[in-house]
Amino acid sequence: MIDKPISMKSNPILRGVTSITLGPILLFAWYVQWHGDYGPGGGFQAGVIFAAAIIAYALIYGLDRAQRFIPPKSAEIGVMAGWLLYIGTGVISMLLGANFLDYDVLASDPLHGQHYGILAVELGVGITVAAVMIVLFYAFAGRRHR
C-alpha cells in the first residue's frame, strides 16, 4: 500500500460520481462564464469551476489521461491567450480612437459595445484563470514523475 501509489481509479464510487458530474460541472462553468453580466458569476469563477473539473478528472483517472485531454503545452498557451485577449480588447478600443478598455466604440452603439467588450474581457479572465490553475496542478502533480 505504501510503496505503491494508491489509485483512486479503483474506487467504483469515486469513478462513477466523477463520470456523472464531470459533464454538468463543465457545462456549469460555461453558464457562469456567459451569465456573468446578468447574475452572479463571471470569468474568474467560471475559470475556477472549469479547472476544478479538470483537476477532479486528473485525481480520479490519473494525470496522464487529464494531460491527454488538456496537454500541459496548451494550458501554458491558455495562460497567455486569455491575458492577450484581455489586453487586446483594450488595445482594439484604443485603435478605434477611444481610451484603453473603453468598450463604447466596439459596436455601433455604446450599449452593445459595452456588452461585447465585457464578454471578451471576461472570457480572457476565464481562460487565464482556468489555465493557471491547471498549470499549477500539473506542476505539483508532475513532480513525482521526474
Place this chain on the structure above:
Amino acid sequence: MSAQLPILQLLFPLIAAPICSLLHNRNAAWLLSALATWASLATAIGLYYQTANGAELIYEVGGWPPPWGISVNIDSLNALVLLLITGMASVLVVAFPASLTIQWLGSRARLYYTAYLLCFASLIGITITGDAFNVFVFLEISSLSTYALVAMGRDRRAQLAAFRYLIMGTVGATFILISVGLLYMATGTLNMADLAERIPALHDSTVVRAAFGFFIVGAGVKVAMFPMHFWLPSAYSFAPSIASAFLAATATKVAVYVMLRFIFGVFGAELFFDVLALDQVFLALAVVGIVVGSLAALYQDDIKAVLAYSSVAQLSYMVLGIAVGTASGLTAAVVHIFNHGLIKAALFIVLAGIFVRFQCTRLSDLAGLGKFAPWTVGAFGVGAMSLIGIPGTAGFISKWYLLLSVLEHAWWFVALVIIASSLLALAYMWRVIDALWLKEPSQLVTERGREAPLRMLIPAWVLALANFFFGIDTTVTLGAAGRAVASLLGVSA
C-alpha cells in the same frame, strides 16, 4: 496619440510579457524585452516633457471619469520616477544576456524575461495609477515577480532569501490592503484625489488613523525602513546580480514614491505632521537606520552585502527627507530617489560583470582585481565616489540638499549624523576599493582576472558617467523634484 501616452508605457511591457513567455529562442525573448523596455523609456521621456510645465495629465481608463473609474495621473513627481525606472531598465536590459542566470536557464530564460517584464510593468503601474486599490494590485504583481527573480540565484540560499522576502512582502502588502480597505470604509472612495479631499474632515476618525498606521507599516516593509529592513540585505545579496541591480535601482525607489504619494497626496501632510506627529517617528527611525545600515556595511565580506546594507542607510536618507517635511527636505528625498537609483544600478551591474568572471563577489577572493580589470574596477570606483557623495557626482547633490534642509530646522545632531554616515560610507567603500585596487592579487584573480563582459561593462560605464552628468547638470533632477514637491505640498495644503 499623445493623449494615450500615460497608459502606453504600461502596455508595452504588459503585452510583451505573455508573448515573451512563448518565445523559446533566448535571443528573441531578449530582443522583445529590450524593445518593450526602450519603448517605455521613449514614452516616459515624452511624458516628462508633457509635464515639464507643471501640468497634471489625467487619463480615464475605460472612458470612465474619476472618481468612479480608474484614472492614471501623471504629474512632475511620477514623471521623474518613471524616467528613473524606464531609464535604469533600458540600460540594464542590455546586460541581461551576459548574465550567468540567463545562460544557465537556457530556453527557460524566456520565463525569466517574462518575470522581469512583469516586474517592470507593475512598477510602472504603481507609479502611474491614481487609484489606491490599484497600487495594492500592482504591488502584488511586482512582489510576486520579484520573488521569482530573486529565487533564481545560483545558490540555494537565494530560495531562502526569496522566501523570507515573500513572508515580509506579503505581510507588508496585506497591511497596505487593510489600510485601503479601512479608507474605503471611512470615505467610500478609492480614488486618490477624491480621498485627499475627504480625509481632512475625518482626522479624528479612528478608522482613518488605523488606516494610516497600517499603511506606514506596510509601505515601511516595502521601503525597507529601519526596523523592517531585514529582508533586503539577504534578498539583494543572494539574488542573481542582474536582478539585484534592477531591483536596487527601481523597486525600493518606487516604494518610497508610494510612501510620498500616500502621505502627501492621500492622507495629507496635516495628518502626518500636525495631528499624529509621525515625522518624529520617521526622524528617529531614519537616524537609527542610517547609522545601523552604514555600520553593518562596514563588516560585510560579500561586496553585494556591503551594497545592500548601504541601501538600508541610503533609503533612510529618503525617509529622513520626508521627516524634515519642508520643501527643501522633500526635494532632497525626491532627488535622492533618482540619484541613489543611478548609483546602485552602476555598482550592482559592475558586480554582475565580476560575478560572470569569478562566480563570486567575496572581497577576500577578489583582492587585486584592479590590475587585471582596470575598466571594471574603475566603473565601480566612480559609483563608489557618487555613493560617498564627492562633489561633482550625483550623490553629492542629494546629500547636500538633505544637509541644507536639516540645517534649516537647526537639527544639528541630525546634520552630524549625515556627515558621520558619509564618513562611514567612505570607510566601507574604501575597504572595497582598497582590496580591489591596492592589495596583492589573490590566486583566483591571477588565474582568471579579466575585464567584465562588454555587454555589462558598457552599461556600467554609461551609468557611471550618468552619475557625473547628473552631478553637474541638475536641471532635470532638481527641476522636476522642485515642481513635484510644489504640487505635493499644494495638494496637502
